[in-house]
Amino acid sequence: MNDAAARNFEYLAYGLIAVWVILVAYVLTLVSREGKIRAQIDVLRRMMEDHGKL
Amino acid sequence: MKQKILYALGVVAALLLTRNIWTMLTKLPDEAFQGAIFRIIFFHVPCAFTCFLCFFMTLIAAIAYLSTHNLKWDAFAVSATEVGLAFGAANLVTGMIWARIIWGIWWTWDWRLTSMLVCWLLYAGYLVLRDAIEEPTERARLAAVMSILSFSVVPFVFFSIKWFRTQHPQPVLYGGGKMDSAYRIMLYGNWVPILLFAVILIAIRMGQERRQRELDALRREIHAF
Numbered sequence: 001m002n003d004a005a006a007r008n009f010e011y012l013a014y015g016l017i018a019v020w021v022i023l024v025a026y027v028l029t030l031v032s033r034e035g036k037i038r039a040q041i042d043v044l045r046r047m048m049e050d051h052g053k054l
Numbered sequence: 055m056k057q058k059i060l061y062a063l064g065v066v067a068a069l070l071l072t073r074n075i076w077t078m079l080t081k082l083p084d085e086a087f088q089g090a091i092f093r094i095i096f097f098h099v100p101c102a103f104t105c106f107l108c109f110f111m112t113l114i115a116a117i118a119y120l121s122t123h124n125l126k127w128d129a130f131a132v133s134a135t136e137v138g139l140a141f142g143a144a145n146l147v148t149g150m151i152w153a154r155i156i157w158g159i160w161w162t163w164d165w166r167l168t169s170m171l172v173c174w175l176l177y178a179g180y181l182v183l184r185d186a187i188e189e190p191t192e193r194a195r196l197a198a199v200m201s202i203l204s205f206s207v208v209p210f211v212f213f214s215i216k217w218f219r220t221q222h223p224q225p226v227l228y229g230g231g232k233m234d235s236a237y238r239i240m241l242y243g244n245w246v247p248i249l250l251f252a253v254i255l256i257a258i259r260m261g262q263e264r265r266q267r268e269l270d271a272l273r274r275e276i277h278a279f
Contacts, residue, residue: 008090008155015094015151016075019101019144023251026140030255033262040269047276 060254067250074244082236091155094148095237099227100245101145102170104252106208108138109177113205116198125267128194131201132184133259135177137252142174157221165214166222173211176204190267 078093085092115131118124149167150160161167180200187193215222226233233241 005084005089008088011151011155012090012093015091015097015148018147018151019097022140022144022147026136026255030258030262037262037265037269040273044269044272044276051276 056257060257063250063254067247067254070247070250071244074240074247078240078244082240085237088156091152094152096240096244097248098145098148098152099241100248101141101148103245104248105138105142105145106212107249108134108141108252108256109173109205109208112138112177112201116201119194119198123191125190125194126264128190128197129260129263129267130256131198132181133256133263135180135201136259137255139174139177139181140255141248141252142170142177146170146174162221164221165218166211166220169207169211169214173204173207176207177201180204190270 074096078096082093084090111134112131115127115134119127119131146167149170153162154160180197183200184193184197187196214220215224227238227241
């Protein structure tokens with residue numbers, strides 16, 4: 001494989017990695033949002049328990 | 055049940071994608087002029103298709119919200135926009151990596167590239183606008199209007215390579231463009247798992263939006279006492 005072909009493959013790998021990094025980053029934002037929602041549910045549950053609503 | 059369907063779709067998408075990557079790296083020949091980097095088109099174009107499809111669904115959801123005032127449509131619109139933006143970003147970045155090898159530059163202010171960037175920024179603005187408005191119905195109404203206005207750029211992005219002289223390659227899937235059938239099958243074949251991932255992500259995001267809305271309603275109820 002000559003230098004140009006090797007560089008081609010190198011950049012192809014960067015492209016594939018970039019797609020997955022972007023999608024994984026988005027999935028991580030979903031995971032973090034899920035964690036925040038769960039934390040809010042816990043806070044609300046405690047508030048309702050304090051108010052004797054449960 | 056719904057979660058099991060999503061898991062099953064995820065497994066199918068992952069298997070298809072693994073098979074496609076293996077086939078494109080080991081079975082498909084290099085393109086005569088571009089070499090190995092040509093294979094980036096199998097992600098670049100399906101990501102663009104998925105992005106535009108998401109934005110089109112956002113448009114439908116925005117119109118549906120304005121005519122029904124059902125907040126489910128708003129939840130769908132924001133979910134599809136976010137996922138569309140993720141795939142739009144993947145499209146822009148893969149295009150830049152391809153351009154670095156083929157054109158020798160990362161970016162040029164060409165009609166297609168610039169209009170795609172403007173389109174992406176408009177939809178990113180849609181998310182910023184949503185964050186700035188507290189009241190849910192007002193937020194949904196203004197976001198729907200913004201989404202309809204933003205979609206006006208999408209046909210411009212899509213047809214810019216036909217309407218203007220651009221550095222971006224001419225269409226190879228429609229019009230007078232040509233593409234070898236093996237490449238064409240791989241391109242559409244790779245769109246399937248990418249589309250499945252988009253569906254899964256939209257479904258997960260919609261679930262979160264629904265739960266967040268229920269939580270906000272409950273919180274308002276508690277504070278009202």
